[in-house]
Amino acid sequence: MLHGVIMAGGSGTRFWPASRQHRPKQLLTLDGHRSLLQATLDRCQPWIPPERMWVVTGESLAAETARQLPEVPASQILVEPCGRNTAPCVGLAATCLAARDPDATMLVLPADHAIQTPRQFQDGVAAAVDLVNSDSQRLVLFGVRPSYPATGYGYIERAERLPGASLLGGSTAAFGVKAFREKPSVEVATAFLQTGQYYWNCGIFCWRARRILEGLARFEPELHAGLANLAASFDTPSWDTAVRERFPQLKSISIDYAVLEHDRDLCVLEAPFGWDDVGSWAALPRLRGADAAGNTVDGLHAGLDTQDCVIRSADGHLVATVGVRDLVIVHTADATLVARKGDDDSLKKLVGSLASRGLAGFQ
């Protein structure tokens, strides 16, 4: 059976002041309707019913995560007592899935990305499941065809096309994986794009739960042993205590470094859907559209001579703008941001500096 695993432990400040330490991006309602987390669940419906959806999140986010996803069984919201990167996260979910369903296929989904074409997403997942069903050793990665020479993503260099894999009536294809390249310079990324052989690694994976555990056993045996030890407690009363005690001892490492970069059974499936990591406020117009003046507005706004701004206000607070352009203006109950649009690194730096400015309460 196909299970969905939403990785929802992320933190981050790129959506400050709407996002905070205890209310990260995936819990925000950026499109005005559903949070990115909820949308991640939604786009798997109805073909992965909530009873087969799993969520891994952090302790401080667990209550809000459960509140936002009432459809998901409480036992399937796995709570990490602390963040240990993606290998323990994926491993924990695989351990639980395999305990319930030894032949489970596992679709790994980041909670904080946007996919604007849910139908094509479903098609892509079906193709990935076909690939796994036809060879249960396969680890399928979704590769997104890059649209610009991004320097902040990981790239997957594809190898030869998989023989016999004619997917979605030939409208997409799967390839072997030649190499991974993390965060290249803009020159290198430009060269990547020119070859046509590189994809963005969007963090969506599909594999047998058992198979990824085998990968962990082979390349990170200690980490695997820790997970196997935990597995014995799953669905018993001692589970919560076991996780709280033993999870923090697991090695902090990404699933890419732990398994994917070493394993030989990888394949990359060209994603047949539109993907957006919603990296910052500047991404909001892609998600929500913009008005005739290029403004993306959520909340009460009165503007004059205002262009290409992202404006967000909560609780009936009025944001008025005069003679401004290319700004991000976000009002929340206790803090307001006014920033040049696209100045994401500076925003990160600013939020990082709040504690040293005596403003830790706003982080």
Next chain:
Amino acid sequence: MLHGVIMAGGSGTRFWPASRQHRPKQLLTLDGHRSLLQATLDRCQPWIPPERMWVVTGESLAAETARQLPEVPASQILVEPCGRNTAPCVGLAATCLAARDPDATMLVLPADHAIQTPRQFQDGVAAAVDLVNSDSQRLVLFGVRPSYPATGYGYIERAERLPGASLLGGSTAAFGVKAFREKPSVEVATAFLQTGQYYWNCGIFCWRARRILEGLARFEPELHAGLANLAASFDTPSWDTAVRERFPQLKSISIDYAVLEHDRDLCVLEAPFGWDDVGSWAALPRLRGADAAGNTVDGLHAGLDTQDCVIRSADGHLVATVGVRDLVIVHTADATLVARKGDDDSLKKLVGSLASRGLAGFQ
């Protein structure tokens, strides 16, 4: 005796959203310590004690005005039931003053200007009082030497220097008045500056209360009759009712148009003090200074790459700025403004449009 009359009925939106219909500029604490109204009182102390200070204000502002000026006797806070421009305002105060002190000298002071040199202000007033004492027919206007070709002010063209008037040891001078010129074009204003014969009319006047009433009697006899009629009720229990009933019937006209532009006994005293009408948020750096990055900040602020901004926040709300310059950012409990600095006319237009946008409550 010298009495001070603060004209504090002004409304306006140039300091929106801090200023509102019922909380105009003079009631705001723009310098972080005292409101412009309070500062107007302060700079007359101790040489005009509060018992000789008078305030004329509007009904909706009366309570806050009295709260801000507890030193001023309640009977000397005169409340206009509606705004009728400055001639009825000055006339009302003159009427009351003359009733209490027939020989009163009256110093008329706008409530919403800033004077950064109180000592020189006191010297200037002393010189004006000397001019009035030496000729009780004189109407003394303070003229501010223009520093740029402003188009929003009234100009006073000076005539010949008053014979024998050596004021402040020769450091300032008084002149006859040749003409008034309201709000010239920038070309005309530039020409005014080049002649060296023009002053800004800053709205500070000095004269005998009786003398300005005589001027009103001569040039606006009906208005004067209305005031004389009111005078009979001053310091009686029927005063409030009388004002409420009869004041609205007075002609709405400025003291400039009503008397000053017709009277022959005018003189203009070159103001020996720094004067600022604090016309908009952009004036705040002159009032409060700016930090090394050119920012003028009042309230909680965290900035990165932020230059030449005016930032104001109330109630411990954090305003964070990244990569911006030349902005006015003002946060209040229910509304936040982000505007290009100096775009005052657009701000006025925007605030004027709030009602038609269904946002009248924010005006």
